[in-house]
Amino acid sequence: MHAVVAIKQVPDTSNVRIDPETGTLIREGVPAIVNPYDLHAVEAAVQLKERLGGGQVTVITMGPPKATEALLECVEQGADRAILISDRKFGGADTLATSYVLARAIEVINAELPVDIILFGKQAIDGDTAQVGPGVATRLNIPLITYAVAIEEFDLAARRAVVHRRVEQGIEILETTLPALLTVEKEIAPVRHAPLPRLIAAARYQPEMWTATSPVPFDPQQIGLKGSPTVVGKAYTPPPRSGGDVLSVADLGLDTVVARAMAVIERAHVGNLQSVTE
Amino acid sequence: MNAEQPTIPRIWVFVEQQEHQVHPVSWELLGAAKRLSADLPGSVVEAVLPGHQVADLAPQAFQYGAARIYLIDNPVLEIYRNLPYAVAVSQLVKEHRPEIFLIGATTLGRDLAGSIATRVGTGLTADCTELSIDPANHILAATRPTFGGNLMATILCRRHRPQMATVRPRVLPMPDPAPDATGEVVTVPFDMREEDVPVKRLRLIRAEEQPNIEYAEVIVAGGRGMGGPEGFALLQELADALGGMVAASRPVVDAGWMDASRQVGQTGKTVRPKLYIAAGISGAVQHRVGMSGADVILAINTDPNAPIFQIATMGIVGDLYEVIPALIRQVKGQSYDGQAHL
Ligand SMILES: Cc1cc2nc3c(=O)[nH]c(=O)nc-3n(C[C@H](O)[C@H](O)[C@H](O)COP(=O)(O)OP(=O)(O)OC[C@H]3O[C@@H](n4cnc5c(N)ncnc54)[C@H](O)[C@@H]3O)c2cc1C
Ligand SMILES: Cc1cc2nc3c(=O)[nH]c(=O)nc-3n(C[C@H](O)[C@H](O)[C@H](O)COP(=O)(O)OP(=O)(O)OC[C@H]3O[C@@H](n4cnc5c(N)ncnc54)[C@H](O)[C@@H]3O)c2cc1C
Numbered sequence: 007m008h009a010v011v012a013i014k015q016v017p018d019t020s021n022v023r024i025d026p027e028t029g030t031l032i033r034e035g036v037p038a039i040v041n042p043y044d045l046h047a048v049e050a051a052v053q054l055k056e057r058l059g060g061g062q063v064t065v066i067t068m069g070p071p072k073a074t075e076a077l078l079e080c081v082e083q084g085a086d087r088a089i090l091i092s093d094r095k096f097g098g099a100d101t102l103a104t105s106y107v108l109a110r111a112i113e114v115i116n117a118e119l120p121v122d123i124i125l126f127g128k129q130a131i132d133g134d135t136a137q138v139g140p141g142v143a144t145r146l147n148i149p150l151i152t153y154a155v156a157i158e159e160f161d162l163a164a165r166r167a168v169v170h171r172r173v174e175q176g177i178e179i180l181e182t183t184l185p186a187l188l189t190v191e192k193e194i195a196p197v198r199h200a201p202l203p204r205l206i207a208a209a210r211y212q213p214e215m216w217t218a219t220s221p222v223p224f225d226p227q228q229i230g231l232k233g234s235p236t237v238v239g240k241a242y243t244p245p246p247r248s249g250g251d252v253l254s255v256a257d258l259g260l261d262t263v264v265a266r267a268m269a270v271i272e273r274a275h276v277g278n279l280q281s282v283t284e
Numbered sequence: 285m286n287a288e289q290p291t292i293p294r295i296w297v298f299v300e301q302q303e304h305q306v307h308p309v310s311w312e313l314l315g316a317a318k319r320l321s322a323d324l325p326g327s328v329v330e331a332v333l334p335g336h337q338v339a340d341l342a343p344q345a346f347q348y349g350a351a352r353i354y355l356i357d358n359p360v361l362e363i364y365r366n367l368p369y370a371v372a373v374s375q376l377v378k379e380h381r382p383e384i385f386l387i388g389a390t391t392l393g394r395d396l397a398g399s400i401a402t403r404v405g406t407g408l409t410a411d412c413t414e415l416s417i418d419p420a421n422h423i424l425a426a427t428r429p430t431f432g433g434n435l436m437a438t439i440l441c442r443r444h445r446p447q448m449a450t451v452r453p454r455v456l457p458m459p460d461p462a463p464d465a466t467g468e469v470v471t472v473p474f475d476m477r478e479e480d481v482p483v484k485r486l487r488l489i490r491a492e493e494q495p496n497i498e499y500a501e502v503i504v505a506g507g508r509g510m511g512g513p514e515g516f517a518l519l520q521e522l523a524d525a526l527g528g529m530v531a532a533s534r535p536v537v538d539a540g541w542m543d544a545s546r547q548v549g550q551t552g553k554t555v556r557p558k559l560y561i562a563a564g565i566s567g568a569v570q571h572r573v574g575m576s577g578a579d580v581i582l583a584i585n586t587d588p589n590a591p592i593f594q595i596a597t598m599g600i601v602g603d604l605y606e607v608i609p610a611l612i613r614q615v616k617g618q619s620y621d622g623q624a625h626l
Contacts, residue, residue: 101401131432135408145402153391176491247576252596264607267607271559276526
């Protein structure tokens, strides 16, 4: 069994702050983490390997040299091989360019050792588009299952799997041919603590480095800014909605405050109260 | 990319239907498309409807503003699956080359849009909250929140067509239907066979009750300040009295006090009710992005510095377990005898 997992290093957006003077994002000092959903994708791949009694888990990322840290964390979680695809020429990539690079890389990995399943997080918490997984599946021309929550069956011999995915009406149970690409929710597999032997393995591990030209000559027209149809025109902090009165029960008493609240509720013209206020 | 320019700029909206029900976001998008059309000289608004035996849904699309609807009918489109939908719609896009193509940022729409954009080789802006046409160059300016709602970014797709965007349900207003509007139905041939589809649905386990908080007119939401699951019965009582639904912040869902389908915010749902009552919710930015479009916000919090007060129409500093029961009494009193007591 060979699983490829695409992971992204992201700023921990729960710690992102806005500079009140300039209105811009303060990135300094914000810890970089493995995109949370991607850790679950790695875990799902490792569990699949355990379930099937062996195999290989390859993790890949396109990002700056610092993203090595993220790959090593995945090696601690049980990945066997890690590849960093890093080059200034990849800078400014939107989802179309990102999906090109990842799809092309997976093709090359597949030629060395055939890939049975590809796992992505359901979305990255910074860019937040959820578009890269569908883009890669489309480029590789393999089945796509987004929002996967469980892999019920995985039959390598028959080249088929049964996957559960979350949809608006409930849980959809799908049968797919293999290889397939899944984007995963956190439920797919709980992240375990890395055991000591894995920590030691990761400490010695050196991820492979791929550039824009070697070992894979990526098409220069399809990478980075050049390969990206979208550009960020402008970025700004959202204008705040301004608040109204703040009344204290302790100061004004419950009756007064509730009476004022009722007046506000009536202003909304809702349900049963509509007839009363008209 | 495109050598010859299409003569008429077409603004397309994907009409999402499942089990013969159109997702309301499709109509919201038709409303947006009509507004964009006013700023894009000579443009027309058109709808794309894939499915099986769904022709009877076309009149609704006309009422909400489409001048023409492309109907793609094939049994393989009966249940949504990525491949047949992506192939069918991409073929149509390549043939007619619309200027703009809008898709709802639903589970289905997010699955589909990225595949279409990749097949067509164009740009796709995700989860937009605002759309406009730049008057200078007639390009779509699609604005979206990123970094957990901390930053708004306006995305442009200058040279590739169509300019694609997904838009979350409920961030744009629902247009009023024009009952007499009609339009042209174009039947699009599509000949994929079931054997060509690699994914089969074995079954669907329906969620017991799917509260659709996105379309509630009144929402009574509880946060971590509820202190536990028990208090939500109180919120339900107030919601029932106001004809609304109960929702929650993320910690409430994480703690298992409420189902995930009721979560409001960045990783939950966007709501746009007439009235949003926030009880024991601090008002973190990730929560606010999901509810700041409410007409009226009433917040109850013991902490006078809670950020929710910065956006509330009215804030009450007090214990929700004191304030909510008093509100229930007032609301019930009014709706029973039809008289205001104030
Ligand atoms: C403010 C801002 C707004 C943006 N808006 C858009 C937009 O509307 N449209 C657009 O096309 N691009 C947009 N981008 C660019 C986009 O963020 C990048 O293309 C990014 O590389 C991938 O998109 P994402 O973070 O949304 O990933 P998602 O598609 O949300 O990520 C899903 C999964 O894909 C995998 N993945 C994603 N990136 C990588 C990677 N580099 N290496 C390995 N695996 C990866 C991970 O498994 C991840 O969980 C925007 C960027 C910024 C800064
Ligand atoms: C990537 C990311 C995505 C997120 N997505 C979401 C999302 O979709 N939705 C969401 O809600 N959050 C989301 N969050 C979490 C968000 O940052 C906040 O942590 C969360 O909204 C806080 O929930 P809360 O207001 O219920 O709890 P708290 O912040 O703990 O606030 C509880 C409030 O209750 C008040 N209180 C306590 N007792 C009482 C009482 N008896 N009466 C009245 N008031 C009382 C307190 O003063 C306090 O203000 C996300 C975070 C991240 C990092």
